[in-house]
Amino acid sequence: MLSPGDLLLVILTAAGCTAGVTLLAFVALRLNRRGTIGVQIRIVVAAVAASITLSTAAIAAEMYFSEHDFQLLLWIVGIAAVMSLGAAWLLARTARRAARALSDSARRLGEGDVVDAAPVAWREFAEVSTQLADASERLAAARAEIERLDASRRQFFVWISHDLRTPLSGMRALAEALEAGVVDDPEDYLRRIRAQVESMNRLVDDLFELSKIDSGMLRLHRESVVLLDIVSDAASDVQQLAAERGVRITHAGVEGHVLWADAHELSRVVTNLLGNAIRHAPEGSEILISASRGDDERLVLSVLDHGSGVASEDLGRMFEIGWRADAARTTDAASGAAGAGLGLAIVRGIARAHGGDVHAEHVPEGFRLNVVLPLTIPTPTPTRE
Known part of the structure; x- marks a missing residue:
């Protein structure tokens, strides 16, 4: 059994040697702080x-081992050290491969690619690789949505410009004809100009309403509303358009x-x-x-018409701003439907502002739009689209 003096000598020797090597390793790590993870692992294992x-070796020399035993001990410790360094090299190589795989991902x-989870060995690196793969899928979906919305926005401005230019061109032609005095019925021309002005006014009003909805500035003035009165007034407003197409409401x-x-x-x-239903319902329906x-x-x-409606894949898009099922967009001055695709977007915005929603569906009788509204004021909850 070691005496207290020998034990103290062993402790001091081991502590001194370890402290010296640790200090050298710390300096090496400090100098190589921007080096690769493989080099860092090798320095630590070598230390x-x-x-x-x-x-x-120091303790063996102090304990006065025989020369044979001392050489044998050095060989054993040296072989163990070399094997440890080899294991450190393999570990560093594995870590370097994993780091390169993550760096490549x-x-x-x-660059915008969708990456797959890299088959790395270490669990921590595998978790990071999986998170990168999930993030790439989410970013790809977000980029596709942004591109779709951006294309829709550009097309929307093209359509709005066209829908504003059409009545302006008509009014200009009518005004020039009146100014030249080549018309037989000036009153008819004035009525037609007034109709074009009303069409533009409705379009501008829709744009203003939509801007309030999108900016969150729409303020509802709630009161007790009899649904029959609302439906009757709305039916009266579109009665002329319905009569022109022979549609009954x-x-x-x-x-x-x-x-x-x-x-x-x-x-x-x-x-x-x-x-919307009158414009797409069959005549006489x-x-x-x-x-x-x-x-x-x-x-x-619900509003049900006997038209064919839109394709099933477009049911979720028909309430987007500027969306139209027909690419051939024409201005309907009589109805005020300037073709800008604002009406249903406004419907959705107002319904959601009330705490409800809107959706469309195909039914055996035709095509139906459903607006779901709360009968009482819903409890406000934060939502994100």
Whole structure:
């Protein structure tokens, strides 16, 4: 058994040798702080092996081992140190491969590629690789959505410019004809100019309404609203357009429903829905407005026409700003439908401002638009689209 003096000597020798090697390793790491992870691992393992070897040799020399035993001990410790350094080299090589795989994934992610999770050995690196793969998929989806919205926005401005230019060109031609005095019925020309002005006014009003919705500046003035009054007024507003196409407007189940809503905005919703249905319903057909109360204290207001509607893949897009099913866009001055694709976008914005929503569906009778509205003021909750 070691005496206290021998034990103290062993401790001091081992501590001194280890401290010296550790200091050298720290300096080496400091000088190589921007080096690769492989070099860092080799320095640390080499320091561990060197401190053990040096401490063992120093203690063996102090304990007066025989020369044979001392050489044998050095060989054993030296072989262990070399094997440790070899293991450190393999470990550093594996770490370098994993780091390169992550670096390559990050580079491709920055270039916009979708990357797959790299098959790295270490769990921490594998988790980072999986997160990079997930992030690349989300970024790719976000870029595709941004590109789609940007293309839609550019097309929207093209359509708006066209829809504003058309009535302006018409008014200019009519005014020039009046100014030249070559018209037989000036009153008719004035009526046509007035119709063009009203069409532009409706378009500008829709743009202003949509800007308030998108900017969150739409303020609802809620009151007790009788649904039948809203439907009747909206039907009267579009009666002339319906008569021109021979379309009849009827309602069922609308009576007896009272909403706590903004009467003006709700009337705009119903008017836009009816205008959309009239433009797409077959001539001589019928449009049905119905309402039903759900079990969740919500009212479903539906407008059904007997047209073919839109393709199933476009059901979710038809409420986007500027979307139109028909690329051949024409201005309908009589209806005020300037073709800009604002009506249904406004319907969705107003419905959501009330705490509801809107959706479309194909039914055996034709095509139906449903606006879901709460019967009472919903509890406000933060939402993100």
